[in-house]
Amino acid sequence: MVFAPAYLDYNATTPLDPRVLEAMLPHLRERFGNASSRHEYGRHARRAIDEARQQVAAAVGAHPTEVVFTSCGSEANNLFLKGAGGCMRAGVLAISAIEHPCVREPARQLVRGGWQLREITVDAQGRLDGEDFAAALVAGAKMVSVMLANNETGAIQDVAALVMRAKPFRVWFHTDAVQALGKIPVNFRSLGVSAMTLSAHKIGGPLGAGALVIDKRVELAPLIAGGGQERGVRSGTENVAAIVGFGRACELAVSELRESARRMRRMRDRLEAGLIASGARVFSTGVERLPNTVFFALAGIDGETLVAHLDRAGFAVASGSACSSASPEPSRTLLAMGVDPVTAKGAVRVSLGRSSSDEEVERFLDALAETVTRLKQMAAIAV
Amino acid sequence: MLKLPIYLDYSATTPVDPRVAEKMVPYLTEKFGNPASRSHAFGWEAEKAVEGAREHVAALVNADPREIIWTSGATESNNLAIKGAAHFYQSKGKHIITVKTEHKAVLDTVRELERQGFEASYLDVQENGLVDIDRFKQALRKDTIVASVMLVNNEIGVIQPVAEIGEICREKGIIFHVDAAQATGKMAIDLARLKVDLMSFSAHKTYGPKGIGALYVRRKPRVRLEPQMHGGGHERGLRSGTLPTHQIVGMGEAFRIAKAEMASENERIRCLRDKLFKGLSDIEAVEVNGDIEHRVPHNLNISFAYVEGESLIMAIKDVAVSSGSACTSASLEPSYVLRALGRSDELAHSSIRFTIGRFTTEEEVDYTIDLLHRKVTKLRELSPLWEMVKDGVDLSSVQWAAH
Numbered sequence: 131m132v133f134a135p136a137y138l139d140y141n142a143t144t145p146l147d148p149r150v151l152e153a154m155l156p157h158l159r160e161r162f163g164n165a166s167s168r169h170e171y172g173r174h175a176r177r178a179i180d181e182a183r184q185q186v187a188a189a190v191g192a193h194p195t196e197v198v199f200t201s202c203g204s205e206a207n208n209l210f211l212k213g214a215g216g217c218m219r220a221g222v223l224a225i226s227a228i229e230h231p232c233v234r235e236p237a238r239q240l241v242r243g244g245w246q247l248r249e250i251t252v253d254a255q256g257r258l259d260g261e262d263f264a265a266a267l268v269a270g271a272k273m274v275s276v277m278l279a280n281n282e283t284g285a286i287q288d289v290a291a292l293v294m295r296a297k298p299f300r301v302w303f304h305t306d307a308v309q310a311l312g313k314i315p316v317n318f319r320s321l322g323v324s325a326m327t328l329s330a331h332k333i334g335g336p337l338g339a340g341a342l343v344i345d346k347r348v349e350l351a352p353l354i355a356g357g358g359q360e361r362g363v364r365s366g367t368e369n370v371a372a373i374v375g376f377g378r379a380c381e382l383a384v385s386e387l388r389e390s391a392r393r394m395r396r397m398r399d400r401l402e403a404g405l406i407a408s409g410a411r412v413f414s415t416g417v418e419r420l421p422n423t424v425f426f427a428l429a430g431i432d433g434e435t436l437v438a439h440l441d442r443a444g445f446a447v448a449s450g451s452a453c454s455s456a457s458p459e460p461s462r463t464l465l466a467m468g469v470d471p472v473t474a475k476g477a478v479r480v481s482l483g484r485s486s487s488d489e490e491v492e493r494f495l496d497a498l499a500e501t502v503t504r505l506k507q508m509a510a511i512a513v
Numbered sequence: 514m515l516k517l518p519i520y521l522d523y524s525a526t527t528p529v530d531p532r533v534a535e536k537m538v539p540y541l542t543e544k545f546g547n548p549a550s551r552s553h554a555f556g557w558e559a560e561k562a563v564e565g566a567r568e569h570v571a572a573l574v575n576a577d578p579r580e581i582i583w584t585s586g587a588t589e590s591n592n593l594a595i596k597g598a599a600h601f602y603q604s605k606g607k608h609i610i611t612v613k614t615e616h617k618a619v620l621d622t623v624r625e626l627e628r629q630g631f632e633a634s635y636l637d638v639q640e641n642g643l644v645d646i647d648r649f650k651q652a653l654r655k656d657t658i659v660a661s662v663m664l665v666n667n668e669i670g671v672i673q674p675v676a677e678i679g680e681i682c683r684e685k686g687i688i689f690h691v692d693a694a695q696a697t698g699k700m701a702i703d704l705a706r707l708k709v710d711l712m713s714f715s716a717h718k719t720y721g722p723k724g725i726g727a728l729y730v731r732r733k734p735r736v737r738l739e740p741q742m743h744g745g746g747h748e749r750g751l752r753s754g755t756l757p758t759h760q761i762v763g764m765g766e767a768f769r770i771a772k773a774e775m776a777s778e779n780e781r782i783r784c785l786r787d788k789l790f791k792g793l794s795d796i797e798a799v800e801v802n803g804d805i806e807h808r809v810p811h812n813l814n815i816s817f818a819y820v821e822g823e824s825l826i827m828a829i830k831d832v833a834v835s836s837g838s839a840c841t842s843a844s845l846e847p848s849y850v851l852r853a854l855g856r857s858d859e860l861a862h863s864s865i866r867f868t869i870g871r872f873t874t875e876e877e878v879d880y881t882i883d884l885l886h887r888k889v890t891k892l893r894e895l896s897p898l899w900e901m902v903k904d905g906v907d908l909s910s911v912q913w914a915a916h
Contacts, residue, residue, distance in 0.1 A: 135555070145543075164723075202754040232745060331547075449552055
């Protein structure tokens, strides 16, 4: 490659922080033991995992014994929904209409086991509809899952308030905090949730590690049996290097949160101002959002085409979430917000991170303007 | 100079081969894309690496890359294979056959299915640890839908007759799963010939990283599974979750190296194992657990009678070995595998698994032989039982008084 393309897709995955890599490398080299082994090699591995568990717990104000390591955020979401759901008699399960597929799909699986699934609607800004939420509680929801921050729009739900409203009802409240961690303060206790999903690779940690933080009162059937690791809730030889990386990444994400959020917000605001000036419609601007995310659409411009042109111009952005970007469907989040399918299909997500710079933002705006002009000319010729 | 403790626990986990680590590092640094990102070069580059690795894994076992599904490890593969097949084919029957000496990841999974209403037969093994084909046939029922038999046992290293069992299963239309976590790189596996429908693999037992494994899912005849993890629809819907590119690249490279080097490497390891065996055979009252012929060259599991197992492990802490499978060694229960061979609890307790690998040296084996000689002799000097044996007392005739 002649030039390094600008990576503006931090919500899909983040580059590994070099300090995290440094923490991981010994565990890919001489510290290779199996944490279940009782000899010195094994004990080193066990200690490293214990330390990482403390780091993760500390980052979100939980107790280390509340942290269950998994292979990714998707697994943690599956573990909560199927694991807790499997220990209860089937009832009503309520999730927001804008959940990630790894919440929505396991929720749908529960329907096969007799659960009744309710999708709580959101308003035009992507915030949960309070009345619909209350209705789900009144309908007797036993489990609720509402994401803390949306992966596409970055809209933040007031989960703490929702939990308060759910208090009088007997409900396990889960939140997928994968996109929120490292971008806004996330605290298991002050949110008051019963369970929370985290992922390493969204915060400068490695792929291959996630966690379910869970209140011990929630009974959980394992998804993966055999061996009895993670107190029997998640068997399988621990991925020591990734877990160590996750721990270190959590530590850094929290200690640097204030500064990095401020920096991202400044760049994001500049980016957004430029986009609005060029006629873009930016989603969820009316609510609290992650400081790094802009989700926008330009009238008459197809998102897929725009993203492909931007890639050629050296800017990595996304049209929707990575998991569903294989299918050119309109964004589900936007549809749930009442955006028309044509606009929803044209939406582009820019998400900033540690390596992003003011200069990149300026270059991006220039490249976007140029690309849009060209696409419009092409469209005019085609007509 | 020897570096202590000497690692002779390659069946618990292996070090990542430095060549593997080297391949992984770029995907931990500049090539960090999410392989599911379809809108930019970072994603494509990661996806390409993932597909390249899939080819290497498939090549080691002579399969089609499209038959390889990434998982977080062999435990997940075993869960996905057995639960996935049992759930998908439950309209055809509810009986599952497995073996008492399987890994916990298989046994616990089958137990869970029993709780869900499936029925299971846990086959005994012969004294040499091998499954008796006739017994297997006798266990078959009209409603048997899944059989799961490991290729290589993790504790005693014996190789089960999966080729024969596969023939039987295919003929009866039973889905046959094989846990091959302990087999890759240690013996040739040819899935074009073996009538195996599902096979589990692990990277970290074959010099790859932890946290990654694979499940082989046969295409012809096609085997169907109910996914166990749902979400973005990765791995053709069979296993959702962002793919850990660097780990996948590591597994691919580890399996590529295994294919290229296993013939010569296993010869070298066999020599070391034989040397260790010969060296330890000099000690009185030792016994090998499991068939010594039908066995991978890496494994030697030996009982040192009249020595208390825990004291032995403590006495030889300069060699890192295991006294049961690593996953259960936190408990002091005698190994269920050795008990299935008919070993007494005492003998099971005094058994040690030595597993040799790529980085084991002759010097380390010599040191181990010497250490065992010294420590076993010393511990037996302290043992009243040993004294009685030496005096010619037949311990089985002794009436022990309760107190």
